Amino acid sequence: MSAAASPAVPAPAAATFAEGTGATGRYAANLAHLAEAARMAQDAGRTGRAARLHAMEADGTAQFLAFDGRGRGRAVEVFGDLESADRVTVLVPGSDTTLDTYQRFRAGAVALQQRLQAEHPRSAVVAWLGYDTPGTISTTVLTTARGAEGAAELGPFLDRLAAWAAPGARLSLLCHSYGSVVCARTATGSAVTDMVLYGSPGTGSGSVRELPTAARVWAGRGSGDWISGVPHVRVGGVGLGADPVDPAFGARAFDAGTAGHSGYLDPGSDSLDSLAAVVLGTTPAREVPRV
Secondary structure, eight states: OOTTTOOSSOOOOOOOOOTTOOHHHHHHHHHHHHHHHHHHHHHTTOHHHHHHHHHHTGGGTOEEEEEEOSTTOEEEEEESOGGGOSEEEEEEOOTTOSGGGHHHHHHHHHHHHHHHHHHOSSEEEEEEEOSOOOOSSSSGGGSSHHHHHHHHHHHHHHHHHHHHSOTTOEEEEEEETTHHHHHHTOOOOTTEEEEEEESOSOOSSSSGGGSSOOSEEEEEOOTBOGGGGSOOOOBTTBSOOSOTTSGGGOOEEOOOTTOBTTOTTOTTOHHHHHHHHHHHTOOOTTOOOOO
């Protein structure tokens, strides 16, 4: 069920914008919608949701390209100066990422942005909660259906994002867990130079050659990630198929260190260093060689 269709949490309808509205033109309107959604949740007795929405406001300085507080919710938040950035990274989350778990997603985006800016100030990170993620314990997480729905939203968004960033900006997709299913179905266009699949249970595709992208495709998994125990099978549309870190899949490998499933963007981690190196276009110091 889409965020708009779920009546569980009251909130105003998402803001609409005229064609050609730039990034900065969206920030204030979406922040106002977020504040109104928090008020409506509070009035409805949904105090937990209201508190989490207030936390997202970040003292009125948060930059949301999109926000929808209805149901499980959607949000697209920018960290950094998007319009001057020549390195732009889009984070695509996996299962159980909603407005109620958003702070965890946001923390990873902040850690990546800080790591990138330390080396390349003209960097921006976009936390893209632009689809209805499946539950970790659900039948939907076993198929590619939600991934296809997400790809239908992500592809057009990337086209708009390329126009909002600095001319010639490099765009990278960092796709975590089930988010790798979304990315594997997204036609990325020429602006996306790198697609990174990390903590992936599979993509529903058999190899890099099947993906609708000309970007370089990377894959990595931390030694502490429980997702390594997921069976890599696909029968009758159920299951997510080939393991992206298997050399036969054809992705470039990077060293994700000891990362657990939710720890790839932890500050100071080997996995964060490797992901930053991919985004910045430098050779990852600990890249895993293909044989």
